[in-house]
Amino acid sequence: MNPFRPWFGSIRAAALGTLTAVLACAQPAGPDAAVASNEIFQKAGRAYDAGRYGEAAGLYEQLIARGQGPMEVLFNLANARFREGHASAAVLGYRRAWYLAPRDADIRANLQFALDQTGATLPAVTLPARLLQQGSLREWSWLALAGFWLSAALTCGLWLAARRRALLRGLLICSVAALLLGLAGAGYWAGLLRRPEAVVLQPTQALFAPLANATEHFALLAGALVRIEQQSGDWLQIARGRQTGWIPRARCATVCALQSRSTALNW
Amino acid sequence: MLSSFQRWGLIAGGAGLLLALAPARAAVTVEFDIQPRVLHVGESAQAQFTVRGEKRPTTPPLQNLPGLQVSDPAVGSQTTIINGRVDHFVTFTYQLMPTRTGRIKVGPQRYLTGGQSFALAEIELQVLPLNAATDNTPATAGAAGASSLADLVFARLTAEPVTVYQQQSFTIQLAVYFRDINLDRNISLSNWQPEGLSLSAFQELAGTRAVISNQIYNVRQFRCQARALSSGRISLTPTVRGGLVIPRARRQRGGVFSDPFMDSFFDNPFFAQSEIRPIDIDLTPLDITVKPWPAEGRPPNFSGAVGRFTMEARVQPQDVAVGDPVTVTVQLEGQGNLETLAAPVLAASDNFKVYEAKLTSKDVNDTQTAGRKVFEQVLIPRSTAATNLPALAFSYFNPGKGVYETLTRGPFRLQVRPSAAGAVAILKAGELAPTATPEGRDIVYLKPAPARWASAPQGSWLTSPGFWGLQALPLLAVGVTRLISRRRAALSQDLRRARRLRAPRSARAAIRQAEIALRQGQRGPFFEALWTALAAYFGNRLNLAPGEVSFEALAAAAQRAATPPALLERIRRLLAQCEQERFGRATHPEQGAPALPADEGEPLIEELQALLRAFERIRL
Structure with missing residues (x-):
């Protein structure tokens, strides 16, 4: 390299490439796909208003099958299921919507209302878990990400800057705190995905063993929220509070789980 | 000041209050025990009477016991008040020294105190002959060759009951028997993860003695609760590990520093040096049979509860x-x-x-x-x-x-x-139906369409390898910044190196000035800039003050670095040309400054850059 020629042009190019990559990650759906999705959504709403809840639910599920599963679609699907008379399926939908928007008051109200209809209750959570439930996995991840990048930038600034070091140090502490909080929140939700919740779709008895003639352990109401501990064939070992038991896989539906191989969320 | 009368009055009042708080008269109870109940001839046992609820009990008679020498009783008393409850008891302790072997019965007997008669149960002592006893040193025991380690220490694992039902709670007891050796307090169990059993932690019970094969063993007992999780046969084969306490060899005695006082001082057990050698204690495995619940008579609502x-x-x-x-x-x-x-x-x-x-x-x-x-x-x-x-x-x-x-x-x-x-x-x-929902209690209506429809499934970008690869950038930046920061700090301490690194950059700025002057055809500023580039580069490179840059200084430094003479000559010629142009024109201003043609200036700039590049490669 010629030391008498400028050398920073390559770094500028790398920074531009990085920015392009970041922007590409956040690219929204193309206009045609968005219009089509919006049309289906509106059509489903009209079907719902006309009392054709089954048709509305089918359209919302069509949207989910197209990869469009925002909170609004899940919420409306749950509403349609509830109106159809499937309260446990509604609990499943509301819980899925709650994962995406845990602070949404409408979701909480409808989830509680549906649970009241089935007689099931929400699982008890500790105070720290309740605080971490105030943000979704995506929000906590963004906070952690922002904290991470900001911490790195401030660390660089602190090492290079000759002035305002106290201010930079204070900002660095705040960004590290944001990073840790974000990691805690994301870790909480990741735990819910790795040991996923499931909604019992019809009243069933949890058994002591994964056998059809095993001894009954405790009863589960339709709509009850349980955690999946492990799987054995067509049986799932579930936990409700401190109790664990086995139920047939067909009796419940997973709320949201990480797929074993791919990292996409499995609704 | 209180008078003597008032003071005594207060004391009497306090005592009266205490008496009033105390129960009027507690029931009298008598306990009688002898420990240890198994001993050798030459060892003594303690017989203790504990009398509760009687302030001055009569001394219990324990005389004329055949086969036992009985000492005079030691009398002690204690009063405790816990939560207003007064507990007063008097103890009479006798030392019993057996004079013969065999079984010696003490009692049954009656004890009269406070006008009441108490029946005390019979207690049997087992006295073994002296030759069954050994001294307390394992070395001696080993020398005698009478016992193997398995005879001196072993463990037994028992369950009560041995046959249980699924989910039934039962007790497992571990007893460690030892004699003639010092066993460390710490006893551990390894390989103690039996499948199919839920176990609580072991708790140690009171120590005791037992006679096995006419030998007295000290016994440490541990107990835990177990619950069988599934039916079948469970074999418990843990390894019991203990520590054998062995005294180290004593110091050589005698010599000029021999002192009976110091010897006895360091022979005190407090200062005794000993080592602990781990030993695996012999244990017979325990088999437990877990039976399934019987199918016969099982109620339909049975949900696995076992017990009472x-x-x-x-x-x-x-x-x-x-x-x-x-x-x-x-x-x-x-x-x-x-x-x-x-x-x-x-x-x-x-x-x-x-x-x-x-x-x-x-x-x-x-x-x-x-x-x-x-x-x-x-x-x-x-x-x-x-x-x-x-x-x-x-x-x-x-x-x-x-x-x-x-x-x-x-x-x-x-x-x-x-x-x-x-x-x-x-x-x-x-039966849910929209028309039947009570007014005021209904689900919230539908949500409006989302503002943006995502192109990919939720969270896919968050977990993509590209995304995580991107996260390496801040770490990389932090690493690079750390290197720069350390380099800065190092350069601030090493001025020579800092100037050496600054040399190309300083020359680069002057070369740009020369290029501008060449484009404008200005001869004077062009050579002035060339000279500035040479002076800045060599001044920084050789760590010279601005006025010290000369060909002589450059030649002296270059000679030390074995610079090729041809390169030095080219530098000398360029410096001379610069000086001639700068000072020659200044001394003859009447000649004026002719314009600088590009074909004259460009070779000089190229020559300058080539010289600096060549000099940059020379290690000074």
């Missing part, structure tokens, strides 16, 4: 309106697998809407084998016909009897009035 239980149930309130909640409280108490115990629940019916039963209170002992659980279940009467709450039934398996037992409470009668708010219909989950 009692059940209490109550319903409150019993006078309600339609739609009002009724709480059924069930308390299960007893011994068994309480941890996995589920509540007996009422099933939903046309008359009642039921909620899940909740555990509201749990009071279980540390080993999870006994205690109490309280459950609550909320029911809501759907109509005024819901006056009969069905009976609650709880079935469990009684392992002691080997049969299923069912506890039943109820049925319960309810007074159900019409709702004050009118007819509130409480629907079954399968």
Whole structure:
């Protein structure tokens, strides 16, 4: 390299490439796909208003099958299921919507209302878990990400800057705190995905063993929220509070789980 | 100041208050015990009478016992007040020295005190001959060759009972027997993870002695609670590891520093040096048979409860309106697998809407084998016909009897009035219909369309490898910045190196000035810039002051670095040309400054850059 020629042009190019990559990650759906999705959504709403809840639910599920599963679609699907008379399926939908928007008051109200209809209750959570439930996995991840990048930038600034070091140090502490909080929140939700919740779709008895003639352990109401501990064939070992038991896989539906191989969320 | 009379009055008042607080007269009790009950000839045992509730008991007679020498009694008394309860007892302690071997019976006897007569049970002592005893040093025991380590220390694992039912709680006891050796306090179990058993932690019981094969063994006993999780045969083969305490060899005695006082001082056990050698203690495996619950007679509502239980149930309130909640409280108490115990629940019916039963209170002992659980279940009467709450039934398996037992409470009668708010219909989950939903209690309406429709499934970008690869950038930046920061710090301490690194950059700025001057055809500024570039580069490179840059200084430094003479010559020529142009024109201003043609200036700039590049490669 010629030391008498400028050398920073390559770094500028790398920074531009990085920015392009970041922007590409956040690219929204193309206009045609968005219009089509919006049309289906509106059509489903009209079907719902006309009392054709089954048709509305089918359209919302069509949207989910197209990869469009925002909170609004899940919420409306749950509403349609509830109106159809499937309260446990509604609990499943509301819980899925709650994962995406845990602070949404409408979701909480409808989830509680549906649970009241089935007689099931929400699982008890500790105070720290309740605080971490105030943000979704995506929000906590963004906070952690922002904290991470900001911490790195401030660390660089602190090492290079000759002035305002106290201010930079204070900002660095705040960004590290944001990073840790974000990691805690994301870790909480990741735990819910790795040991996923499931909604019992019809009243069933949890058994002591994964056998059809095993001894009954405790009863589960339709709509009850349980955690999946492990799987054995067509049986799932579930936990409700401190109790664990086995139920047939067909009796419940997973709320949201990480797929074993791919990292996409499995609704 | 208090007078003497007043002071005595206060003391008497306090004593009177204490006496008033004390119980009028506690019942007199007498306890009698002898420890140890197994001993050798030459060892002594202690017989102790403890008399409670009597301030001045008569001395119990313990004389003329055949085969025993009895010392005079040592008398002690103690008074304790705990939570206002006064406990006063007097102890009489006798030393018993056996004079013969065999079994010696003490008692039964009667003891008279305070006008009451107490029957004291017979206690039997077992006295072994002296030759059965050994001294306390393992070395001596080993030298005698009479015992192997397995004879001196071994362990036994027992279960009570050995045959149990699934989910039945039982006791496992570990006893470590040892004699003639010093065993460390720490005893550990390895390979103690039996499958199919839920085990509590071991607790140590009071130590005791036992006679085995005419030898006295000290016994340390440990106990834990176990619960069989599944039926089958379970073999327990743990390894019991203990520590053998062996005294180290004593110091050589004698010599000029021999001092009886110091010897006895360091021979004190407090200063005794000893080492602990780990030993695996011999243990016979224990087999436990776990039987499945019998299929015969199994109630349909049996949910795996094993033990002995009692059940209490109550319903409150019993006078309600339609739609009002009724709480059924069930308390299960007893011994068994309480941890996995589920509540007996009422099933939903046309008359009642039921909620899940909740555990509201749990009071279980540390080993999870006994205690109490309280459950609550909320029911809501759907109509005024819901006056009969069905009976609650709880079935469990009684392992002691080997049969299923069912506890039943109820049925319960309810007074159900019409709702004050009118007819509130409480629907079954399968009967939900929009028209039937009560006004004011309904789900929130649909959400509007999202503002943006995502192109990819939720979260896919978050977990993509590209995304995580991107996260390496901040770390990379931090690493690079750290290197720059350290380099800066190092350069601030090393001025010569800093100037050496700055040299190309300083020359670069002057070369740019020369290029500008060349484009404008200005001869003077061009050569001035060339000279500045040379002076800046060599000044920084050789760490010279601005006025010290000359060809002589450059040649002296270059000679040390074995610079090729041709390169030096080219530098000299360029410097000379610069000086000639700068100072020659200045000394003859009448000649004027002719314009600088590009074909004259460009080779000079190229020559300058080539010279600097060549010099940059030279290590000074």
